[in-house]
Amino acid sequence: MIQKIYFQSIFFSFLFFKEVFAAESGGMPQLNPEFWVSQIFWLILTFGILYIVLSKLILPKISNNLESRKSQILENIEAAEKQREDSESKLKEYEKIISKSKLEAKNIFNQAREKALKDINNKREILDKQIDDEINKAEQEILAFRKNAPEKINKIAIETSSELIQKLIGTDVNSSSISAIVDDLSRKNGDKYYGN
C-alpha cells in the first residue's frame, strides 16, 4: 500500500516536477553528500587525464590527418587539372597537324591535276599540229595533181591523136598543129570536164 502511494507520487511528479523535487529531496541520493568529495576527486582525475591525452596526443593527430587529406585531395585535383590542360593542348596540336596535312594533300592533288592537264594539252597541241601539217601536205599534193592534170591530159591527147592520125592516114602530121587543135578544144570544153 505504501509502495503504491509512493509509485503514484513519483508518477504524478512528472506533471508537477517542482513540487516533487521538494517533496522527494530526502529520497534523492544526489543530495546525499557522503560521496561528493569522492565524485569531485574522480571527476577531476578522469576528466583531467581525458583532457590531457586528447589535447596533447589524439586531437593534433586527427587535425593533422584531416589537413594532410585536404592537401592531398587538393594536390590530386591540381594534378588532374594540369593533365586535362595538357591533353587539351595536345588535342589542339593534333588537330592542327591534321588540318595542315589535309591542306598539303589538297595542294599536292591540285598540283598533280594541273600538271596532268598541262601535259595533256601539250600533247594534244603537238598532235593537232602534226595532223594539220599532214592535212596541209595532202591538200597541196592534191592541188598540185589537180594543176598538172590538164597538161598531162593534153599531152596524152596530142600523142594519142597523132598516133591515131598516123595509123589512119599513114603519114606523119606535124605535132604542133595537133597540139594547137587540142589546146583549142580543151580550152573550149575544159570547163565541162574539169569542173572548177
Added chain:
Amino acid sequence: MAANPMTQFDVYRIGPEIKIGAFDISFTNASLFMIISSAAILLIFNIGSKKNSLLPNKIQLLAELSYTFVSKMINDTAGSKAKPYFAFIFSLFMFVLFCNMFGMIPYTFTVTSHIIVTFVLASFIFIGVTVIGFIKHGFGYLKLFVPSGVPAVLLPLIVVIEIISYLSRPVSLSVRLFANMMAGHTMMKVFGGFVISLGIIGGWLPLSFSVALTGLEILVAFLQAYVFAILTCIYLNDALNLHH
C-alpha cells in the same frame, strides 16, 4: 527497494575505503563509470586517429566527423578566437555525451545524473570563462553587465538582472543536465516498474511507453551533451568577443 526509481542513482563504494585527511575519496560506481567513459573515448579516438588513410574506415570517420562537428560548432558560436579552447570543449562534449550514453545501458550508472558532477563541470567552466574574460579585457569585462542602448532610468535594474543572470549560469548549466538525466531515467524506471506490476495483461501499454522513452532518452542524452557544449561556447564567446 529495488522498485524505488531513485535507487538507480545510489552511489556505493567499490573496494576499500580510501581517505585523504578528512576526505573520503573511495572508488565508487560513479568513479567506475567516469573511467569507463573516458577509456571508451580515448580508445575510440586513439584507433580513429592511428591510421591516416585517404579513404577513412568507420572508426576513423567517426573520429573525424566528431572533430569537424565540434570544431564547426565552436567556430560558429565563438568565432576563430576560441581555437585554443577547442580541446577542452571537445573533451567536455565527449565526456558528457559518453556518460549520458553509457547511462542508457541497463544496470549502468549515469554519472551526469548527479548534481555534484555537473555542478563541478559547470563551475569550472564559469570560473574559466570569467578568468579568460578578465585576462582579455581587464576591468572592461564588467561592461558585459551594462548593455548598450538601455535608457539611463532602467540601467540600475538591468545591471542587477545581468549580474544575477551571469552568476546563475553555473547553476542553470548544471541543473539543466542533471535534471534532464535524472528525470528521464526515473521516468524509464517508473514505466519499467509499471510493466512488472501490471503483469502480462496490462503491462503492454507501459512497455510500449518504455520503448518510446528509450528512444527519446537517447536523443536527450545527445541533445543535453550538445546543449552543454554549445552553452559553454556561448559563454566563451562573451568572454572573448565582448559585444553585448
